[in-house]
Amino acid sequence: MNPRDTEEMTATMKRELLCVLLLCGAVFTLPGQEIHRRFRRGARSSRVTCRDEKTQMIYRQHESWLRPMLRSNRVEYCWCNSGRSQCHSVPVKNARATCYKDLGVTYRGTWSTAESGAECINWNSSLLARKSYNGRRPDASKLGLGNHNYCRNPDKDSKPWCYVFKAGKYVPEFCSTPVCSQEKNGDCYFGKGLAYRGTHSLTVSGTSCLQWNSMVLIGKINTAWKTNAQTLGLGKHNYCRNPDGDAKPWCHVLKDRKLTWEYCDIPQCSTCGLRQYKRPQFRIKGGLFSDITSHPWQAAIFVQNRRSPGERFLCGGILISSCWVLSAAHCFLERYPPHHLKVVLGRTYRVEPGVEEQKFEVEKYIVHKEFDEDTYNNDIALLQLKSDSPQCVQETGSVRTVCLPEADLQLPDWTECGAFWLRQARGVYNAPSLSFLTASPFYSERLKEAHVRLYPSNRCTSQYLLNKTVTSNMLCAGDTRSGGNQANLHDACQVNMSVSPYSEPTPG
Structure with missing residues (x-):
């Protein structure tokens, strides 16, 4: 073979071998450089990641995510920690809440505006890394903190709050989240x-x-x-x-x-029992003058005169719900037609109309079926107010319902209560009540109130009440402040109260 041919062949083989080596270098050397750059021997990666084994999603260090659990009302809260996924189950909270209850500790809604109008900062933000409460705390999920900027109350403050940027600083501020x-x-x-x-x-x-x-x-x-x-x-x-x-x-x-x-x-x-208590103006014989705003549940019941035009005062009553008034059964012994009755609420004076007065016709009234005219046992009646809508009265400062006691309520002896008296019958509530009647046969021109104390059962007997009948569902009370606990019940402001279990009837 010609030496030049041999030399040329050798050169060609060298060039081909060089191309193969260069190609291999392009394939192997460059990735090796990238790997070397990212994972240097003896050094920890600056970009630690975690792979979720279920979803195969990649997450960065300290990043959190939720993972649904099959056939469960819980989810898994996961957190990337040092290259490992740490997960535990947590209950699902309602994130659609538009207001908070109590202190808002359990609030999990999406409100993210502070009272100043500033937008809340994400709890996971590195800007909050040195704050006591942030989304990277070990107990963050339990506190409602995480990769969001929603208002929370992790420290049981008075209401939900968040961090905002204010005057060059990141400071906590209460949120404008409405209270439920x-x-x-x-x-x-x-x-x-x-x-x-x-x-x-x-x-x-x-x-x-x-x-x-x-x-x-x-x-x-x-x-x-x-x-x-x-x-x-x-x-x-x-x-x-x-x-x-x-x-x-x-x-x-x-x-x-x-x-x-x-x-x-x-x-x-209902705002039952709320009132604007005003000190009685002056003491009078038989009680104290009072204002309707101090006892806004007091009602006055009028009836049409049979033989002359106009109406007359019949009895007092108590507003127990929007459309029902509690009164005494003995007031309706004459069986008046319901359309002859009228109920007035919000009136201080017997004749003069009140500023916020409300008048109603009576749809019907119910007298206790076991009312005894001789003993006044079960002396209770209910009047249903007539209205075109489900709600009858409009609550104001002068018109409001009384709070009904629990069925098994037991008051201690000598408890001071307020009393309203309706001729011979009496009633009691744990609040001062009123009547348009005086102790005399004549009517008072305005509301009066009196305070009485409940007598022990051993003193609520016939021998203390001139042999009057006292049944098991009656209470006795009187004004004992002048004579102490040993005051004679008959000599005191006498109140013989007949009470019976009852519930608010269903209209119709």
């Missing part, structure tokens, strides 16, 4: 219903409310797009609200293809 109304399941509202967050969505006419984020409402003031809509309870729903301080909750509706609004068909929550 105390009404049961949102079935009623307090005051004007400004804090109502229930789910009623029908108006007084039975029309369904429009969504607050409906495109039909573009251009209206109170919508889900309002700046403080979340604070006002507006959002992607059609629940009744009162964002503008109106008289009660309302909503937008479409009627006859026209956009309008209507009040909602929601009853007002």
Whole structure:
């Protein structure tokens, strides 16, 4: 073979071998450099990750995530710690809560605005690493902290809070999260219903409310797009609200293809027993003059005169619910027709009308079927007020229901109570009560009150009451302050109270 041919062949083989080596270098050397750069021998990776064995998702160091559990109302809370996934099960919390209860320790809603209007900082943010409460705490999930910026109360403060950036610092601030109304399941509202967050969505006419984020409402003031809509309870729903301080909750509706609004068909929550107690102006014989706002549950019952025009005062009563008044059975011995009766609430004077007075006709009245005219045993009657709506009275400072006692309530001897007296019959509640009647046969011109004490059962007997019959469901009380516990019951302000177990009847 020609030496040049041999040399040329040798050179060609060297070039081909070099190409193969270069190609191998391109395939093996470059990844090796990348691996060397990322995982240097003797050094820990600066980008530690974890792989979820169930979902095969990759997570960074300290990152958390939730994993559903089959056939369970719990989920798994996982956390990437030093390259290992650490998971444990946690109960599912309602994240749709729009308000908090009590201190808000268990609040798990999505409110994320502080009282100043500032947006909350993510609890997982590295900016909060040195704070006592952050999303990287071992007990973060139990406290409701994590990869979010929702308001929480991990330290049992007075209400939910979060960290915000203020004046160059990251400081805690209370959230503007509304407190839940105390009404049961949102079935009623307090005051004007400004804090109502229930789910009623029908108006007084039975029309369904429009969504607050409906495109039909573009251009209206109170919508889900309002700046403080979340604070006002507006959002992607059609629940009744009162964002503008109106008289009660309302909503937008479409009627006859026209956009309008209507009040909602929601009853007002009972505020039984609340009153504006005013010190009696002066003492009089037979009691103290009082004002209706001190006893707003007091009712006056009038009856039409049979032989002359007009009406006369019949008896007193107590408002026990929106449409029911408790009175004495002996007041209705003459069996008056219900349409001859009238109930007046909110009146201090017997004849002069009150500023917030409310008048009602009587639908029907129920006298205890075992009422005894001779002994006044079971001396109880109930009057149903007539109204076109389910709610009769409108609660005001002068008109309010009394709180009914529990069926098994036992009051100790000598307990001081208030009494209202209706001619010979008497009644008692654990609050000062009133009557339009004086101790004399003549009527008082205004309300009067008296305080009495309950006598022990061994003194509530016939021998202490001039041989008057005392049954097992009667109580005795009198004014003992002048003579102490040994005061003669007959000489004191006598009150013979007949009580019977009863429950509020169902209308109809």
